Amino acid sequence: MKTSGLLDLTIACGVLSLCLASAYGASAYERLQPLQEGDVHYMSGGVGQDEIQAMRNAAKPYNLKMEFNAANGEYMAVVKVILRDGKGNIVLKTASDGPCLFVAVPSGMYKVDAEALDKTVIKSATITDKHGANLQFFWALPKDMIEPDTQERAEEHASAGAHGCF
Numbered sequence: 001m002k003t004s005g006l007l008d009l010t011i012a013c014g015v016l017s018l019c020l021a022s023a024y025g026a027s028a029y030e031r032l033q034p035l036q037e038g039d040v041h042y043m044s045g046g047v048g049q050d051e052i053q054a055m056r057n058a059a060k061p062y063n064l065k066m067e068f069n070a071a072n073g074e075y076m077a078v079v080k081v082i083l084r085d086g087k088g089n090i091v092l093k094t095a096s097d098g099p100c101l102f103v104a105v106p107s108g109m110y111k112v113d114a115e116a117l118d119k120t121v122i123k124s125a126t127i128t129d130k131h132g133a134n135l136q137f138f139w140a141l142p143k144d145m146i147e148p149d150t151q152e153r154a155e156e157h158a159s160a161g162a163h164g165c166f
Contacts, residue, residue, distance in 0.1 A: 032045050032051065035094075037092050037093070038091065039091075040083075040092045040104065040105060041061070041104040042062070042092060042101065042102060042103040043058060043062065043100075044094065044098060044101045044102075045097045045098040046067075046075070046077075046098035046099045047077065047098040047099075055100050055102065056166065062102035062103055062104050063105060064083075064102070064104075064125055064132055064133050065100070065134045065135070065165060066081070066101040066102075066103075066135045066137065066165075067100055067135070067136045067137070067164050067165040067166065068096060068099045068100075068101070068114065069099065069137065069138050069139075070139055070140070071139060074141075075164075076116055076139065078096060078097075079095065079101075079115065079116045079137070080114070080116070081093070081094055081096060081112060081113070081115075082112070082113040083103060083105075083110055084110065084111045084112075085109070085110060086109035086110070091105065099164070099165060100164075100165035100166075102165075107127050107128050109124065109125070109127075110124065110125045110126075110127065110133075111124050112124070112125065112135060114137045116139050117139050117142070121138070123135045123137065134166045136164075
């Protein structure tokens with residue numbers, strides 16, 4: 001079968017688009033792979049709405065979910081996290097790859113130290129066989145880091161019904 005040059009170009013562009021989409025999808029898929037430290041399984045990410053939705057879709061096995069935000073509602077990433085059990089033992093020490101960090105832990109009491117912008121926010125959670133915990137962390141941004149339209153974007157984000165990581 002003989003094809004025109006335009007049809008060949010269209011087919012080539014379609015194949016290239018599929019290849020690029022596949023490569024992008026593989027990269028996003030690899031970024032959201034479950035990780036393990038000791039006996040603790042976790043997933044970190046949430047950069048962009050597609051990744052946040054993918055994390056929500058994969059959330060079921062994780063009973064301790066964390067979301068990191070600036071006080072104006074903007075998401076934060078690269079938050080240093082130390083998770084301790086009720087005896088004070090470190091069960092996870094990591095830095096988030098995005099605003100969402102999901103962890104699977106046994107039932108018990110936990111303390112989370114989350115550090116960003118040289119400030120540590122500490123929260124506690126009790127996990128049972130029937131109930132997990134969703135923790136939201138907030139940091140005030142220094143004035144020199146606040147872009148003029150970030151508050152407006154945060155308000156638009158909230159009014160659009162966005163629910164963040166969980």
